[in-house]
Amino acid sequence: MKLELQNITKYYGKYPALKNVSAILTEGVYGLLGPNGAGKTTLINILIGILSANGGTICLDGKNTAKMGRRYFDKIGYMPQYPQFYANFTVREFLTYMCQLKGVDKANESIGSALKFVNLEEHYSRKIGSLSGGMRQRLGIAQAILNNPKLLVLDEPTAGLDPGERIRFRNLISRLANERIILLATHIVSDVEYIAKEILLLQKGTLVMQGTPSELEKSIKGKVWEIFANEKDMALMVDTYCVSNIKQQGTSYLLRVVNNDKPFENAKPVAPNLDDLFLYTFFQSSEGQV
Structure with a gap:
């Protein structure tokens, strides 16, 4: 059919x-x-x-x-x-x-x-x-x-x-x-x-x-990053970038950032998922500088 x-x-x-x-x-x-x-x-x-x-x-x-x-x-x-x-x-x-x-x-x-x-x-x-x-x-x-x-x-x-x-x-x-x-x-x-x-x-x-x-x-491969940050930097990143997930690990935070370019020198590329795609496609213009 x-x-x-x-x-x-x-x-x-x-x-x-x-x-x-x-x-x-x-x-x-x-x-x-x-x-x-x-x-x-x-x-x-x-x-x-x-x-x-x-x-x-x-x-x-x-x-x-x-x-x-x-x-x-x-x-x-x-x-x-x-x-x-x-x-x-x-x-x-x-x-x-x-x-x-x-x-x-x-x-x-x-x-x-x-x-x-x-x-x-x-x-x-x-x-x-x-x-x-x-x-x-x-x-x-x-x-x-x-x-x-x-x-x-x-x-x-x-x-x-x-x-x-x-x-x-x-x-x-x-x-x-x-x-x-x-x-x-x-x-x-x-x-x-x-x-x-x-x-x-x-x-x-x-x-x-x-x-x-x-x-x-795969269409957003190379546009998803993970980065560790302290509480102060984490708050700044949330205001600046599209952040799809935040996980606290001890006194630090592991952030998942969706961005066309590498947001910080210590950011590491990771495999995208559909949540990342959803954020990238529908909210890039209103939440952060994708």
Whole structure:
């Protein structure tokens, strides 16, 4: 399966929320990474049909999705950033309702399979209002996969989750990736660092980079440094440079600095990671003299 975005453009009034975004996605997990306001949710809403683009086309296996109509939407599963649930519905009542909305055949079978997948089988009779935050997020995944979608779109799916639930959620996503395209929009690097086939970096409505995590990390090779400093120098460096991490070691501090040039004579180059890339790409102009 192949999803092609061709010059997707969207304006809100005169403000360009998306500017000629083009990408090709095949089966696997894709991370859509960018700070708040980058255009991630706008792009998602165009993909799933909530918004219309002002320009560009989306093609699925060579067919214009605008002309496919229901045949395209039947292939989509979507989990919004903040799923809205009916607190007094039981888990099963809610999923039955969603099956009716989606026109899912064999609803009981689909519900049973989805609950088993997200490990909520034992909670099917509980009121949604009594579920924990992590369980509600897993219920959000369950409703998104009821129709066995070929395109699964997740908008900030780990918002508000503790580290344990976040890891569990990532594992669920990885297991879903076979024979479908998953687009996971987030501003949290760790959500996609280990599971994404490729990452798309969106900045101010423009797709600035796309590639595998290792390819993207290599793009800033030679621009990440480590340096030991005392407390006074550490404070000065934080004010002057893009610092991605500070670790206290005894009376000194080990700083990880993202900068085009060697910041100090005793700075040592280190291998970049995606946090460094995120900082370099999105915050270099506002935090320090990259």
